[in-house]
Amino acid sequence: MTACGPARRSTGDDRPVAPGHAPGAATLATVRPGSRRVRPSRPPPTEPSPRRWAMPGEPVVGRTRQIIFDEATRLFGAQGYAGTTMRDIATAVGLLPGSLYTHIQGKENLLLEIVESGIDRFLAIADGVARSGAGPDQKLRALIKDHVGVVAQNPERTLVVFHQWRYLTGEARERVVEKRSRYEDAFRKIMNQGRRSGVFAPGLDLKVSVLAVLGALNWTAEWYRPDGPDTVAEIGERLADTLMSGLLTRAS
Amino acid sequence: MTACGPARRSTGDDRPVAPGHAPGAATLATVRPGSRRVRPSRPPPTEPSPRRWAMPGEPVVGRTRQIIFDEATRLFGAQGYAGTTMRDIATAVGLLPGSLYTHIQGKENLLLEIVESGIDRFLAIADGVARSGAGPDQKLRALIKDHVGVVAQNPERTLVVFHQWRYLTGEARERVVEKRSRYEDAFRKIMNQGRRSGVFAPGLDLKVSVLAVLGALNWTAEWYRPDGPDTVAEIGERLADTLMSGLLTRAS
DNA sequence: CCTACCGATCGGTAGG
DNA sequence: CCTACCGATCGGTAGG
Structure with a gap:
C-alpha cells in the first residue's frame, strides 16, 4: 500500500516526457x-x-x-x-x-479526453480477445494479461479512468459510464460462456465473480511499480492463476 | 458499474439519519x-x-x-x-x-477521524480472526466475510478509507498508511500460513495473491447495494468461493 | 504564450 | 449557532 510515493514517474506510453518542468512539482x-x-x-x-x-x-x-x-x-x-x-x-x-x-477547452474537457481515450484502450483489448478463436478459459487469461499490460503502460491514466470519471457531467458522463459497462460485459460474456461449456465451475455466481475479477484488476493500478522485479507478463500470469485456479490446492 | 446513482442512501451504521437536510442535496x-x-x-x-x-x-x-x-x-x-x-x-x-x-477542528481533521475510525473497524475484524483457533483456509474465509460485513455497514465510509486517505498530510497520513499496511499484513500472514501448511497452492505467489484478494474486497464498496437481493453473508460466501476455489472447475 | 485581470468560491475566524 | 467577513485561490478570459 505504497501507492503514492513522491517518486516522479514517467507517464510511459511511447511519448516524450515534458521538458523543463520542475522535477517533483506537485507530488x-x-x-x-x-x-x-x-x-x-x-x-x-x-x-x-x-x-x-x-x-x-x-x-x-x-x-x-x-x-x-x-x-x-x-x-x-x-x-x-x-x-x-x-x-x-x-x-x-x-x-x-x-x-x-x-x-x-477547459478542465472538464481535459478530463473527458483522458478518461475516454483511456477506456478505449481497455475496450480495444476486450474486442481483440473476443475476436480470437480461443476457448473461454484462454480468453479470460488473455484478457487478464492484456488488462495488466494496459495498466502497466500508464498506471496513472488507469487510476483516472477508474476513479475520476465521477467528476464528468452530462452526456460526457453517460458516454463513459456506457463504455465502462461495455467493458464489464466483455468479462461477463466470457465467464458465462465458460460456465455453460463446463470449463468454469457450474455453481459460479456470475455477478460476484465478474466483480471479483474486475476488482483485482482495477487494484493493480494502485500497486503496480514499473521498477518492480517482475515483468508485466509474469504479473498477469500470476494474477490469472490466482483468479482462475484459486488459492486452495487442487486436491482440497 | 453503476457505482454512483443519485439515490440517497442512509449512512447505515446504527445511527439516526440527519434531520431536516434537503433530500438529494449534493449528490x-x-x-x-x-x-x-x-x-x-x-x-x-x-x-x-x-x-x-x-x-x-x-x-x-x-x-x-x-x-x-x-x-x-x-x-x-x-x-x-x-x-x-x-x-x-x-x-x-x-x-x-x-x-x-x-x-x-477543520476539514482535514474531519477526514482523519473518518478514515482512522473506519480503518480501525477493519483492523478489529482482522484481530478477531487472527485470535480464532481456525485453520488458514477457515481464517481467510472468515476474514473475507467479515470484510464484506464492514463494507456493507457503511459503503461510503469504506470508499473514504480506501481512497481519500491520500489527502491526509504529515503524521496523520503516516499513521493511516501504517494501519493500512497492518491490515494487508493480516492477509499475508494467513495466506503464508496456508501455503506452508499445504492447504493453499504451493506455487502461489504471495504478493500477487494478497493484492488480488484485497482488490476484489476493496471493489465491493463500489458495487454493494444495501437494497440488492443478496444478503451480506451470501455475498461474502460467494466472494470467498471465487477467490479460494477459483473459476475453473476442480476437474480441469 | 504572456500580462493583467475577472467574479465566484474556498476554508476558516471574530464576536456575540 | 448566526452575522459578517477575511485573504487566498479558483477556472477562465481579453487582448495583444
Whole structure:
C-alpha cells in the first residue's frame, strides 16, 4: 500500500516526457494545504515558429498539447481531479495558467479526453480477445494479461479512468459510464460462456465473480511499480492463476 | 458499474439519519460545475438547551457532531475530499458554514477521524480472526466475510478509507498508511500460513495473491447495494468461493 | 504564450 | 449557532 510515493514517474506510453518542468512539482506528499508553488521557471524558448502564438479557436494539436495531457493525467491520478488546479498543471508543463487555454477547452474537457481515450484502450483489448478463436478459459487469461499490460503502460491514466470519471457531467458522463459497462460485459460474456461449456465451475455466481475479477484488476493500478522485479507478463500470469485456479490446492 | 446513482442512501451504521437536510442535496449527479446550492433550510429548533451555543474550545460531542461526521462521510465518499466543500457539508447538515467549527477542528481533521475510525473497524475484524483457533483456509474465509460485513455497514465510509486517505498530510497520513499496511499484513500472514501448511497452492505467489484478494474486497464498496437481493453473508460466501476455489472447475 | 485581470468560491475566524 | 467577513485561490478570459 505504497501507492503514492513522491517518486516522479514517467507517464510511459511511447511519448516524450515534458521538458523543463520542475522535477517533483506537485507530488502528493507536498500538496495542500498551504504548499503554494512559486512561479514556474519559463521553459527555454523552442525553435521560433512562423507565428508566435495560435489564434483562439484554431485547432492546436502540437507537442505542447500532448505534454499538457500527460501532466494532467499524472496529476489527476495522484491528486484527483478536484484536487488538481489548472495552475498545478500549468506549473508542471512550464506555462502560466492562462496559456493552457490556447491548447485545451477547459478542465472538464481535459478530463473527458483522458478518461475516454483511456477506456478505449481497455475496450480495444476486450474486442481483440473476443475476436480470437480461443476457448473461454484462454480468453479470460488473455484478457487478464492484456488488462495488466494496459495498466502497466500508464498506471496513472488507469487510476483516472477508474476513479475520476465521477467528476464528468452530462452526456460526457453517460458516454463513459456506457463504455465502462461495455467493458464489464466483455468479462461477463466470457465467464458465462465458460460456465455453460463446463470449463468454469457450474455453481459460479456470475455477478460476484465478474466483480471479483474486475476488482483485482482495477487494484493493480494502485500497486503496480514499473521498477518492480517482475515483468508485466509474469504479473498477469500470476494474477490469472490466482483468479482462475484459486488459492486452495487442487486436491482440497 | 453503476457505482454512483443519485439515490440517497442512509449512512447505515446504527445511527439516526440527519434531520431536516434537503433530500438529494449534493449528490454526484448534480455536483459541479455551476450547480451552486441555495441557502440551507434551517432545521426546526430542537429542545432548548441551557446555553444556546457552546463556547469556543469547549469539547462538543453531541448529536450535531455525529450528524456532521455522517454527512461528511457520505459526501467525501461520493464527491471525494477535494470535491467536497465545507459549505456542502453545512448544507447537508442544515447549518451555515461557520457553525461547523463549533463542532469540528477543520476539514482535514474531519477526514482523519473518518478514515482512522473506519480503518480501525477493519483492523478489529482482522484481530478477531487472527485470535480464532481456525485453520488458514477457515481464517481467510472468515476474514473475507467479515470484510464484506464492514463494507456493507457503511459503503461510503469504506470508499473514504480506501481512497481519500491520500489527502491526509504529515503524521496523520503516516499513521493511516501504517494501519493500512497492518491490515494487508493480516492477509499475508494467513495466506503464508496456508501455503506452508499445504492447504493453499504451493506455487502461489504471495504478493500477487494478497493484492488480488484485497482488490476484489476493496471493489465491493463500489458495487454493494444495501437494497440488492443478496444478503451480506451470501455475498461474502460467494466472494470467498471465487477467490479460494477459483473459476475453473476442480476437474480441469 | 504572456500580462493583467475577472467574479465566484474556498476554508476558516471574530464576536456575540 | 448566526452575522459578517477575511485573504487566498479558483477556472477562465481579453487582448495583444
